[in-house]
Amino acid sequence: xxxITERQHLIFDADDTLWENNIYFEQAFDEFCEYLNHSSLTxxxxxxxxxxxxxxxxxxxxxxxxxxxxNLSQCYLRLAERAVDEHDLKLVSSMAHQILAQEIELMEGxxxxxxxxxxxxxxxxxxxxxxxxxxxxxxxxxLRPLFAHCAVVREKSRATYEELANVRGFDLSRTxxxxxxxxxxxxxxxxxxxxxxxxxxxxxxxxxxxxIRDPDxxxxxxxxxxxxxGLFGAAS
Numbered sequence: 184x185x186x187i188t189e190r191q192h193l194i195f196d197a198d199d200t201l202w203e204n205n206i207y208f209e210q211a212f213d214e215f216c217e218y219l220n221h222s223s224l225t226x227x228x229x230x231x232x233x234x235x236x237x238x239x240x241x242x243x244x245x246x247x248x249x250x251x252x253x254n255l256s257q258c259y260l261r262l263a264e265r266a267v268d269e270h271d272l273k274l275v276s277s278m279a280h281q282i283l284a285q286e287i288e289l290m291e292g293x294x295x296x297x298x299x300x301x302x303x304x305x306x307x308x309x310x311x312x313x314x315x316x317x318x319x320x321x322x323x324x325x326l327r328p329l330f331a332h333c334a335v336v337r338e339k340s341r342a343t344y345e346e347l348a349n350v351r352g353f354d355l356s357r358t359x360x361x362x363x364x365x366x367x368x369x370x371x372x373x374x375x376x377x378x379x380x381x382x383x384x385x386x387x388x389x390x391x392x393x394x395i396r397d398p399d400x401x402x403x404x405x406x407x408x409x410x411x412x413g414l415f416g417a418a419s
Contacts, residue, residue, distance in 0.1 A: 187415050190304055192353045194344075194372075195330075196362030197310035197317065199384045200408075201297075202324055203288045206386050208251060211278045215255050218275065221262060233258045234390060245337050247313035252279035283316065287323045290384075292409030299412055301329040308333040309347060309360070311367060339367040344375035361411065364391035373401055382408055 198204035212233070216226050224232075236254050244250045252275070259275045260267055300306060308330045310317050317335040321327050332351060336343055348358055355376045362368025363384040370393065372379050378401045395402065405411060 189357060191415060192307065192348075192351070192358040193300060193304050193415065194307045194309050194347070194358065194360045194377075196360070196364065196368045197308055197321065198312070199364070199387060200290065200362045200368070200382055201293050201308075201326060202290060202320065205384075205388045207282045207285050208248075208279075208388070209386065211251070211255070211282060214278045215259070215275060218278075219259060219262060222264060224262065229258070229262065230389075232262065236261075237390065241338075245313060246311060247316045248279050248282040249313065249316070251282070252276035255279055283319075287320055289324065289326075290408055292407055293326075296409050296412050297326060297329055300415055304415060306330045307347070307351065309336065309339070309343070310334070311336050311339050339364075339371055341371045341374040344372045344377055348375065348377065363387050365395045366391045366393045369402065370396050373397055373399075378402070380405060380411065380414070382411075 195201060212230065213226075216229055219229065221229065233254060236257050237251075240250065240254055240257075244253065255275045255278060256272050259271065263271070297306070306329055308321065308326075310321075310333075312335065314335045318333075321333055327333060334347060344360065347353075348355060356378075359378045359380055360368055360372035361380040361382060363382050364387060365381070369379045369381050373396065379397075381395065381402060381404045383404070383406075403414065405414065
């Protein structure tokens with residue numbers, strides 16, 4: 184694609200686009216499976232059951248490490264093959280809560296590319312999850328000063344992007360959503376009339392995967408984050 188020459192509104196996803204996130208949830212899940220030590224269910228089968236719990240609970244409690252601890256506890260209560268006591272549930276919850284202690288690891292290319300883009304375009308961050316958890320990660324990342332606005336939302340949908348663009352006064356033809364999730368970042372933003380850049384992540388959460396729908400050709404796919412410098416680097 185020819186590099187963009189006009190100033191744009193660039194909206195960035197955070198988790199697994201700007202910094203690593205899902206790998207820590209996967210580590211907690213692996214620890215959970217080891218502790219559960221089920222006699223017949225495989226990790227894939229356990230994951231399917233946990234997914235069902237997460238889908239149901241997300242509608243009520245949202246996302247984040249604390250809510251993941253709740254999901255793991257419910258999964259343990261359902262699948263444990265021995266009597267469950269308070270110690271078990273506290274230990275299972277702690278597997279998720281330890282995610283909060285992880286240091287922020289920026290994705291490769293973010294530290295060099297994002298300041299470059301901030302000089303040429305208006306940057307917005309839009310991330311879903313628990314408000315306190317997400318704001319803590321934003322602050323620990325050191326990236327907040329590069330963004331004109333940071334929004335933490337409960338869910339990402341077409342309406343989310345329509346409202347964000349309206350409140351910020353964005354021209355949709357010059358507004359891009361940049362992220363790794365087809366379900367939360369790419370498809371709903373395209374449905375809202377924005378443009379989008381898909382930055383694939385090898386460990387994207389399974390519940391965030393779906394077929395990308397781009398009937399109007401408003402999607403660009405890059406291999407890595409640093410490729411954004413070439414795409415948006417010509418503006419002044």
